[in-house]
Amino acid sequence: MKDSDKKYYALTFVCKDRYGIVADVSKVLYDNGFNLEDSSSTLLRGFFSMILIVSSSNNYSEDDISAMFSDLEDISISVRSMNGSDATFANGNSYIVSVYGSDKPGIVHSVAEYLRDKNINIIDLQTKVAGKEKKPIYIMVLEILVPENYREEEWVPELKEISENMGTDIHIRQIETYEF
Amino acid sequence: MAVREIVIYPDERLKEHCKEVPVLSEEVKKIVQDLVDTMDASSHSVGIAAPQIGELYRVIAIDASKNKKCENHHGKLVLINPEVVKWEGIMQFREGCMSVPDYTGNVNRARKVMVQYQDENFNDKVIETEDFEAVVLQHEIDHLDGILFVDRIISKRTDLFRRKKYR
Numbered sequence: 001m002k003d004s005d006k007k008y009y010a011l012t013f014v015c016k017d018r019y020g021i022v023a024d025v026s027k028v029l030y031d032n033g034f035n036l037e038d039s040s041s042t043l044l045r046g047f048f049s050m051i052l053i054v055s056s057s058n059n060y061s062e063d064d065i066s067a068m069f070s071d072l073e074d075i076s077i078s079v080r081s082m083n084g085s086d087a088t089f090a091n092g093n094s095y096i097v098s099v100y101g102s103d104k105p106g107i108v109h110s111v112a113e114y115l116r117d118k119n120i121n122i123i124d125l126q127t128k129v130a131g132k133e134k135k136p137i138y139i140m141v142l143e144i145l146v147p148e149n150y151r152e153e154e155w156v157p158e159l160k161e162i163s164e165n166m167g168t169d170i171h172i173r174q175i176e177t178y179e180f
Numbered sequence: 181m182a183v184r185e186i187v188i189y190p191d192e193r194l195k196e197h198c199k200e201v202p203v204l205s206e207e208v209k210k211i212v213q214d215l216v217d218t219m220d221a222s223s224h225s226v227g228i229a230a231p232q233i234g235e236l237y238r239v240i241a242i243d244a245s246k247n248k249k250c251e252n253h254h255g256k257l258v259l260i261n262p263e264v265v266k267w268e269g270i271m272q273f274r275e276g277c278m279s280v281p282d283y284t285g286n287v288n289r290a291r292k293v294m295v296q297y298q299d300e301n302f303n304d305k306v307i308e309t310e311d312f313e314a315v316v317l318q319h320e321i322d323h324l325d326g327i328l329f330v331d332r333i334i335s336k337r338t339d340l341f342r343r344k345k346y347r
Contacts, residue, residue, distance in 0.1 A: 180227045
């Protein structure tokens, strides 16, 4: 199959956690001739959540694909067809940013808005509420791609100031990847 | 002098246990030369192991000086029959591999290692090194036992959250 003949679809599944969710979903994909191109799945607060990019040589409608999963009644699904693989190779320097502190509204939003204004791309984001019920701690870990021409002085101090104004702690470290 | 082609996974030679080098034969000298030539030919290669050029012997070459951010290193080294004899500390590193193109992952490595080996003249040597160069050494020595960094990945994502049971 040539790459240009492939059709790509983005599928998401959310299901109250139980045994066999991955087995059930992947069986339908396998039986219908889909390839799993890229995926990320994790357990979020008792709900198993899957995001899959799949490909097929057939041109399905979004409804066709949803219907293939109609037997899996406890799983919510959404389907979106994509143009090409929409695969882009991002450039920039990777940083891991951890922001954490007592839980309050707007932590993710404040950080994300600053990053958007700076054209810094978020490529991975995880948040959790941890700690005791009466004293919850909010933890956010981001991986971002900073354009190569940015010096750290141009964004690190401002991001730290945003965190300070929210009363949260922040840690920023560069992730270097080496090919051996 | 020969720059060799890099063996790419799923070539099964990358999953083999490599043989000890008993003596510095002409064959081994040639492998050493080819390893160094192949590493030098790639602008970003800071280390290479013999199975990556298809030779199943315990030989690696490293050159941490090619990483401009690496300040403490021993320059270009050939290590025959290398063995980690002591290690301490743990650090996380995001690694990729010439033999597993277009994929990277987070791997835990010892922060500091002591490695016993024979150099290119078959003299017994020991080096102690840390951080970047220690990671390169561990990655390359793993190749001699058929271990790829993919075997050691902790998490593709940032591995920070302790998994919590909600049920």
